[in-house]
Amino acid sequence: xxxxxxxxxxxxxxxxxxxxxxxxxxxxxxxxxxxxxxxxxxxxxxxxxxxxxxxxxxxxxxxxxxxxxxxxxxxxxxxxxxxxxxxxxxxxxxxxxxxxxxxxxxxxxxxxxxxxxxxxxxxxxxxxxxxxxxxxxxxxxxxxxxxxxxxxxxxxxxxxxxxxxxxxxxxxxxxxxxxxxxxxxxxxxxxxxxxxxxxxxxxxxxxxxxxxxxxxxxxxxxxxxxxxxxxxxxxxxxxxxxxxxxxxxxxxxxxxxxxxxxxxxxxxxxxxxxxxxxxxxxxxxxxxxxxxxxxxxxxxxxxxxxxxxxxxxxxxxxxxxxxxxxxxxxxxxxxxxxxxxxxxxxxxxxxxxxxxxxxxxxxxxxxxxxxxxxxxxxxxxxxxx
Numbered sequence: 207x208x209x210x211x212x213x214x215x216x217x218x219x220x221x222x223x224x225x226x227x228x229x230x231x232x233x234x235x236x237x238x239x240x241x242x243x244x245x246x247x248x249x250x251x252x253x254x255x256x257x258x259x260x261x262x263x264x265x266x267x268x269x270x271x272x273x274x275x276x277x278x279x280x281x282x283x284x285x286x287x288x289x290x291x292x293x294x295x296x297x298x299x300x301x302x303x304x305x306x307x308x309x310x311x312x313x314x315x316x317x318x319x320x321x322x323x324x325x326x327x328x329x330x331x332x333x334x335x336x337x338x339x340x341x342x343x344x345x346x347x348x349x350x351x352x353x354x355x356x357x358x359x360x361x362x363x364x365x366x367x368x369x370x371x372x373x374x375x376x377x378x379x380x381x382x383x384x385x386x387x388x389x390x391x392x393x394x395x396x397x398x399x400x401x402x403x404x405x406x407x408x409x410x411x412x413x414x415x416x417x418x419x420x421x422x423x424x425x426x427x428x429x430x431x432x433x434x435x436x437x438x439x440x441x442x443x444x445x446x447x448x449x450x451x452x453x454x455x456x457x458x459x460x461x462x463x464x465x466x467x468x469x470x471x472x473x474x475x476x477x478x479x480x481x482x483x484x485x486x487x488x489x490x491x492x493x494x495x496x497x498x499x500x501x502x503x504x505x506x507x508x509x510x511x512x513x514x515x516x517x518x519x520x521x522x523x524x525x526x527x528x529x530x531x532x533x534x535x536x537x538x539x540x541x542x543x544x545x546x547x548x549x550x551x552x553x554x555x556x557x558x559x560x561x562x563x564x565x566x567x568x569x570x571x572x573x574x575x576x577x578x579x580x581x582x583x584x585x586x587x588x589x590x591x
Contacts, residue, residue, distance in 0.1 A: 220240075224242075227242055227243075227244070228242070228243040228244075228536060229241060229242055229243060230242075230243050230538050230541040230542060232542055232545060239545065241541050241542070241545050243536035243537075243538075243541050244536070245291055245292050245293070245294075245532050245535060245536060246292070246294050246487055247289075247292040247294065247295055247487050247488070247489055247531070247535055248294050248295060248296050248297070248486060248487040248488065249295075249296060249297045249298075249299065249486050249487065249488040249489075250289060250295065250297075250298050250299070250488065250489055250490075250491065251298075251299045251301055251302065251488060251489070251490040251491070251501070252277075252282075252285070252298060252299070252300055252301075252302070252315075252319075252490075252491045253277070253301065253302025253303065253304060253490070253491065253492050253493050253504065254276070254277045254282065254300060254302075254304070254306055254309045254312060254315060254493060255275070255276040255277065255302075255304040255305070255306065255308055255309045255493055256272070256274045256275055256276075256302065256303055256304040256493055257274055257275075257276060257304050257305070257308050258304050258305040258308060258331075259305055259308055259331070259333055259334060260305070260331055260333070260363075261365060262361070263361065263437075264401065264403075264430060264432075264433075264437060265303065266303050266431070266433060266505060266507050266509075267303055267304075268433060268434075269433035269434065269507050269508055269509075270303075270505050270506060270507035271506040271507065272505050272506055272507075272520065274304075275493045275494055276309060276493055277309070277493040277494070277495070279311060279314075280527075281493075281494070281495040281526060281527060282311075282315055282318070283318070284495070284526045284527060285491055285495065285526045285531065286318050286319065286321075286322065288526060288530050288531040288532065289322060289531060290322065291530070291531065291532045292531070292532070292535075294487070295322065295324055296324055296325060297324055297325040297326070297327060298319045298322070298324055298325070298326055298327070299326075299327040299328075299329065299591065300312070300315065300316065300319075300326070300327065300328045300329065301327070301328075301329035301352075301590075301591065302490075302492070302493070302501070302504070303501075303504075303505060304493070305330060305331055305334065306328055306329065306330060307328075307330050307334035307335065307339060308334065313339070313342035313343060313345070313346050314346075316328065316343060316346035316347075316348050317345070317346035317347070320346055320347045320348070325349050325350065326346075326347065326348045326349055326350070327348075327349070327350040327351075327352065327591060328343065328348050328350070328351050328352070329351075329352045329353075329354075329399070329591050330351065330352070330353055330354070331353070331354050331375070332353040332354070332355075332374075332375035332376075332378050332379060333363075333368070333371065333374060333375055333378070335351075335353075335375075335378035335379065335381075335382060336378055336381075337381055337385070340378070340381055340382040340385055341385060343382070343394070344382075344385060344386060344389065344391065344394075347393075348393075348394050349393040349394050349395065350393070350394055350395045350397060350591075351379075351382065351394045351395070351396055351397070352396075352397040352398070352399050352426070352591040353375065353379055353396065353397070353398055353399065354399045354400075354401075355372070355375070355398050355399070355400055355413075355416065356399070356400045356401040356402070356406060376416075376419075376420065379396060379420050380420065382394070382396075383396060383420065383421055395423040395424070396420055396421060396422045396423060397422060397423060397424045397425070397426060397591060398413065398416065398417055398420070398422050398424075398425045398426070399425075399426045399427075399428065399591060400413055400425065400426070400427050400428070401428055401429070401430055402427055402428070402429060402430070402442055402449065402471075403429075403430045403440040403441065403442060404439075404440050404441070404442055405440055407442060407449065407450060408450070410427070410449065410450065411450065413425055413427075414468075423467065424467040424468070424469060425467070425468050425469070426469045426589055426591055427449070427468070427469065427470050427471055427589075428471050428588055428589040428590075429441065429442055429443045429471050429473075429582070429587045429588055429589075430442070431509055431582060431588050432509060432510045433507060433508055433509050433510070434510075435510065435513070437510070438510035438513050439513075442473060443471070443472070443473050443474065443475075443582075443587045444474075444475075444512060445473060446474070448473070449470060449473070469589065471586060471587055471588070471589050472585055472586040472587050473587070475512075475556050475557075475585060475587075476585070477554075478585075479550045479552075479554075479581075479584045479585060480550070480584060480586070481500070481547040481548065481550070481578065481581070481583070481584050482583060482584075482586075482590070483499060483500035483501075483547075483583070484499070484500075484544050484547040484548050485548065488500070489531070489534075489535060490504050491526065492504055492505075492522075494525070495525045495526040495527050496520070496522040496524075496525050497522060497523050497524050497525065497526065497531065497534050498520065498521055498522055498523065499521065499523070499540070499543060499544070499547070500583065501583070501590055502518065502578075502581055502582075502583050503518065503520065503521040503576055504520060504521075505518070505520050506518060506519050506520045511555075511556065511580050511582065512556060514561070514565070514566070515566065516565060516566050516567070516568055516580075517566065517567050517568060518568050518576070519567075519568060519576065521576050523537065523539060523540045523543075524537065524540075546574065546578075547578055550578070550584070551572070551574075552570060552572065552574055552577055552578050552579040553570050553571060553572055553579050554579060554580070555570065555577075555579045555580040556580050564577075565577070565579065565580065
């Protein structure tokens, strides 16, 4: 039914499949919109710690206003129990803006998450992925490990006085792969993540050979999210030329086992916008149990969008210690936020070009706060595993 009638008593007649369904009403310029409030989360990102064993210059941790912390077991256990209420849950990703392997109970956490019968992804810089940790992760049945291999990490190895840091990371990944093979396991899949900038774009051509050497299933290339004026001068996504990838790369799908699937970012701002987190029905849980809709809004920090500075404030819709995840996900505020993001009811601040005070504090002239009006994730310029 696409059309109905409001009778004389103000009653609206809806299709039978709406019976017993919780809904949220949203008033707009054209009237009322009705949104289902369903427990239909498919993917959850968990930031178990904001601490890291490296100090990369490009990391948001260099500029944010948040205090560091580590998820306690009570908070984690509450989240795991609450996730059982989502029948469509398919994957849990341990990531965020810290190093998950720095958490002392990460293997226990992965095992607990795996008991939900879902896929488990772990993102890491790879330095702590030594044999005992690799064995524990295999026992916990992690099925995807994404390793950062860009040049920012090479500089961080030098700064931390870690000799042959990249060699150590690659040896750790090979060790994980070989341990899995010795046990007759087809997983974990290995993914490589590369943050591409003007200063390291020439080295991108080495990624296919590295992926082949490690047996990587996919390679994810993303742009830099700059947090300082200096970093803003190193971005690639304002140029007209395509990425200088090797000839024949990405290769036809028949060769993916050799080279891996390659996921490249967008390089120019455009009219097409899509929220990956909303469309994949994702939510993010911070180390303190705070629930945010995406990575972009899970912390408070500055960044530069086409050299214009803006301040992002953390957006928390609830905490697992105070309300259940189902209550948070189906709350009026969260349902309406997802509806706006799904339809992308935001202006385009980049196209506007004005030095707007609203945009500088992550609001917009359509009354949205927070605003996704110039979100680089929605442009596919910034990508996440």
